[in-house]
Amino acid sequence: MYNIIQILLIIDSIAIVIAVMMQPSKQQDALNALSGGGGELFGQTKKRGFEAVMERVTAVLGVLFFVLALILVYLSSH
Numbered sequence: 757m758y759n760i761i762q763i764l765l766i767i768d769s770i771a772i773v774i775a776v777m778m779q780p781s782k783q784q785d786a787l788n789a790l791s792g793g794g795g796e797l798f799g800q801t802k803k804r805g806f807e808a809v810m811e812r813v814t815a816v817l818g819v820l821f822f823v824l825a826l827i828l829v830y831l832s833s834h
Contacts, residue, residue, distance in 0.1 A: 758831045765824040768817055775814045780807050 803811060 772817045
């Protein structure tokens with residue numbers, strides 16, 4: 757059981773890296789961080805399409821990573 761969870765954790769880790777790398781770049785956000793974010797005051801828009809899907813996928817994979825890690829800790833202590 758421990759080995760199966762460990763393999764799932766490794767697969768999830770690779771999937772998180774791929775999901776983060778596939779997200780669209782946010783050059784405007786980096787510019788706002790350096791300039792104080794004044795351009796972001798009226799420019800709030802809801803993420804749509806591919807960007808929204810990738811954000812959700814990354815969040816789900818992150819939660820799955822922590823759940824699998826906690827299961828591994830529990831299994832290794834018992």
